[in-house]
Amino acid sequence: MxxxxxxxxxxxxxxxxxxxxxxxxxxxxxxxxxxxxxxxxxxxxxxxxxxxxxxxxxxxxGILRCHPDLAGRELQRGTLTAESQREQSGAGLTSLGADERLQLAELNAQYRARFGFPFVLAARLSGRAAVPRELARRLHCPPAQELRTALGEVKKIGRLRLADLFGADPARL
Amino acid sequence: MxxxxxxxxxxxxxxxxxxxxxxxxxxxxxxxxxxxxxxxxxxxxxxxxxxxxxxxxxxxxGILRCHPDLAGRELQRGTLTAESQREQSGAGLTSLGADERLQLAELNAQYRARFGFPFVLAARLSGRAAVPRELARRLHCPPAQELRTALGEVKKIGRLRLADLFGADPARL
Known part of the structure; x- marks a missing residue:
């Protein structure tokens, strides 16, 4: 394109x-x-x-609240958007063991309860091991800072999706 | 609720x-x-x-552009949201003859070309005969006025959908 x-x-x-x-x-x-x-x-x-x-x-x-949990219920149910499915799969989040899934589910729930939106991360830029580590770290950030961080992740995800659509190298965007 | x-x-x-x-x-x-x-x-x-x-x-x-045409391609393809399907069906737009569908398709296309968004109307508050008449009328309105009118229709649709969810009489909302 x-x-x-x-x-x-x-x-x-x-x-x-x-x-x-x-x-x-x-x-x-x-x-x-x-x-x-x-x-x-x-x-x-x-x-x-x-x-x-x-x-x-x-x-x-509101934008953040339109995002699914990472390795959450929507992944289990197969109701992710095609883009999210590809990203979570690429980050290895579709092949977690039961313990890792449970750990992430607990951290996701704590994060949602604290901030009122889900944990958003450009999963393609992280390994699966980095996801719970990053979640646990951001869980303790001040809310105003965390909102900025999360919107930054939304933009990284958007940049990668645009790059896919244009067949471009995202590092050059 | x-x-x-x-x-x-x-x-x-x-x-x-x-x-x-x-x-x-x-x-x-x-x-x-x-x-x-x-x-x-x-x-x-x-x-x-x-x-x-x-x-x-x-x-x-942008909100207007997320709306489907009335009696348009999405109705034909069965890709309307459940709410739109019910509303267009309730207004009789699912049982138009080929001539009426063609007339509406032409008016919808003219409207989209003129305003850059689709014709939005709270179909449940109109009869099927009123739709092409209202479309033909609004097609000639000044753009700034038409944007206000269309957003007013978005709000009427939203009010009716909220009333459905609450099981309330929309006239009393």
Missing amino acids: DIEKVNSMDFGEFVDVFGNVIERCPLIAAAVWSQRPFSDVEDLEKHFFAFIDALPQSGQE | DIEKVNSMDFGEFVDVFGNVIERCPLIAAAVWSQRPFSDVEDLEKHFFAFIDALPQSGQE
Whole structure:
């Protein structure tokens, strides 16, 4: 895909392609379409991130709440989005032992109870061993700092998903 | 359902129940959860509407772009949300003749091309005969006015969906 093709899309096509760049938030892709034409993928990405940054705190928390737990109930039930399934699988989270799953479930529950949103991490950039370690660490961060950290992870995930769609190396985005 | 039950929901349950009050925008329900506890259904509704009103114009257009056409491709393909399916069906839009479908498809396309979002109407409050008439009328409205009108329809749809969830008479909401 190249940017000329993106700029020629009507909003239906655009939302079909980019609707899950931010997990389960097609509203954001649908809003970003208003900003076309885009000069390149970095410019497109910039508009996704600017929309997130401009939301009130409740909206930013809302984005996080649209994310599934890592190695959680949705993975077990097979109801993840295709992107999340691929990412959790790539990070090795689909092949955890029962003890590791239980440990993560407990940490996820503590995190949700403390912050009011799920633990979000760009799983593809971590190994499966790093997930519970990072979760246990972030569980003790101050809420305002943790909101910023979590939104940073949303953006990393979005950048990787855009790179997949453009067939680009995400390190160069 | 009563408001005490709503106020006791964690964000996962809340988004499961209210995630489609605004069509395909679970982000909005997920954001509204931040405002709990709610005093009653009117209060809950107020927070949904306030979130919509506070979005930048691109976000408001984004909400509209998450809506399907009336009697459009998604109805044909069976990919509507359960709520949209019920509403379009209730308005008689599932039993149009080929000529009526074609007429609506043409009007929908003109509308999308003019405004950059689909024609949104609380179909349950209209008869099937009113849909093409109203579409043809709104097609000629100034864009800023039409955006306001369309968001008003989004709110009517949201109010009816909340009333369904609470088993309430929408006229009393």
